[in-house]
Amino acid sequence: MAFTNEQIERYSRHIILKEVGAKGQKKLLNASVLIIGAGGLGAPAAMYLAAAGVGTIGIADADEVDLSNLQRQIIHATKDVGKAKVLSAKETIEEMNPDVTVNTYRTFVTSENIMDLIKDYDFIIDGTDNFPAKFLINDACVMAKKPFSHAGIIRFQGQLMTYVPGEGPCYRCVFKNPPPKDAVPTCKQAGVIGAMGGVIGSLQAMEAVKYILGVGQLLTGYLLTYDALKMEFRKVKLPTKTDDCEVCGANPTITELIDYEQAECDGVGL
Amino acid sequence: MADFIIDDTVDITDVVCPTTFVKAKIALEELEEGQILSVKMNDGEPVQNVPRSIKEEGHQILKLIDNGDGTYDLIVKKVGD
Numbered sequence: 001m002a003f004t005n006e007q008i009e010r011y012s013r014h015i016i017l018k019e020v021g022a023k024g025q026k027k028l029l030n031a032s033v034l035i036i037g038a039g040g041l042g043a044p045a046a047m048y049l050a051a052a053g054v055g056t057i058g059i060a061d062a063d064e065v066d067l068s069n070l071q072r073q074i075i076h077a078t079k080d081v082g083k084a085k086v087l088s089a090k091e092t093i094e095e096m097n098p099d100v101t102v103n104t105y106r107t108f109v110t111s112e113n114i115m116d117l118i119k120d121y122d123f124i125i126d127g128t129d130n131f132p133a134k135f136l137i138n139d140a141c142v143m144a145k146k147p148f149s150h151a152g153i154i155r156f157q158g159q160l161m162t163y164v165p166g167e168g169p170c171y172r173c174v175f176k177n178p179p180p181k182d183a184v185p186t187c188k189q190a191g192v193i194g195a196m197g198g199v200i201g202s203l204q205a206m207e208a209v210k211y212i213l214g215v216g217q218l219l220t221g222y223l224l225t226y227d228a229l230k231m232e233f234r235k236v237k238l239p240t241k242t243d244d245c246e247v248c249g250a251n252p253t254i255t256e257l258i259d260y261e262q263a264e265c266d267g268v269g270l
Numbered sequence: 271m272a273d274f275i276i277d278d279t280v281d282i283t284d285v286v287c288p289t290t291f292v293k294a295k296i297a298l299e300e301l302e303e304g305q306i307l308s309v310k311m312n313d314g315e316p317v318q319n320v321p322r323s324i325k326e327e328g329h330q331i332l333k334l335i336d337n338g339d340g341t342y343d344l345i346v347k348k349v350g351d
Binding site: 003005008009012015016018021022023 | 284285291
């Protein structure tokens with residue numbers, strides 16, 4: 001595949017980089033990333049990956065755009081209120097970059113559909129807003145041997161980690177099980193500063209880009225936390241021992257996907 | 271009598287900075303180490319900057335030929351992969 005002059009110009013700031021070059025840009029154009037949740041995290045992640053020329057972007061979300069989403073979900077606009085988020089996201093991406101093919105899945109992820117959703121993608125971005133989905137994505141990616149970026153945001157705080165099969169702990173190694181129902185407030189109850197999705201979702205896009213290019217060090221084996229009020233980033237080293245993990249350990253006891261019960265107020269896109 | 275054999279050519283007279291360099295860089299990436307690329311460029315800004323940028327990437331400039339029509343052919347030997 002040869003670049004057109006338009007592509008050379010569009011991606012020139014990438015191609016100039018030693019770590020990218022024409023070969024790297026071709027890798028991006030040939031790559032596929034699935035974004036689960038077109039909300040606060042998924043919106044900036046999808047937009048940066050689209051602008052970067054990631055050739056195939058999948059977006060899974062069952063929700064419609066709500067007016068209260070627009071304070072942070074920058075892929076959607078006022079005119080999109082009431083529209084399916086996957087459709088709104090697809091329209092924005094197509095306006096941004098015609099090189100990108102967008103696949104939409106208007107569904108929540110469940111134990112029934114997730115293996116099928118992730119199977120054709122090189123990298124998965126967890127942009128969901130609830131623990132059942134986060135554990136489901138983790139377990140499915142471990143079982144299917146897919147790399148993914150986990151992230152969560154609330155109030156003025158955010159966190160993320162990257163899982164690559166065989167290269168460090170998974171989300172369940174660190175967090176074991178979902179917290180009791182309603183023990184942790186959701187964004188809907190607790191609020192979240194809009195730019196937090198931008199900071200953390202953009203870092204997720206950066207991890208996906210680095211994974212595709214095969215450059216630098218990924219956030220495997222570490223949890224990065226961000227406290228915006230204190231303006232503090234902390235890169236916390238995670239335990240390297242994963243043998244006894246229930247899903248990615250030597251003798252996994254979780255061999256089938258679990259649909260944990262959602263808290264009452266969950267399910268509104270972050 | 272040429273003292274080199276050109277393996278590939280690229281015309282960057284149809285684009286402007288920084289696409290000029292990017293187009294040349296892409297053409298170089300497609301070559302094997304030691305192969306020779308001829309880059310056709312306009313006088314002025316391209317001829318000032320493109321050879322320098324190519325040199326910074328570690329490649330070897332063999333010759334700059336003035337075509338006498340406001341264009342130049344820059345002969346570059348690829349170094350490294």
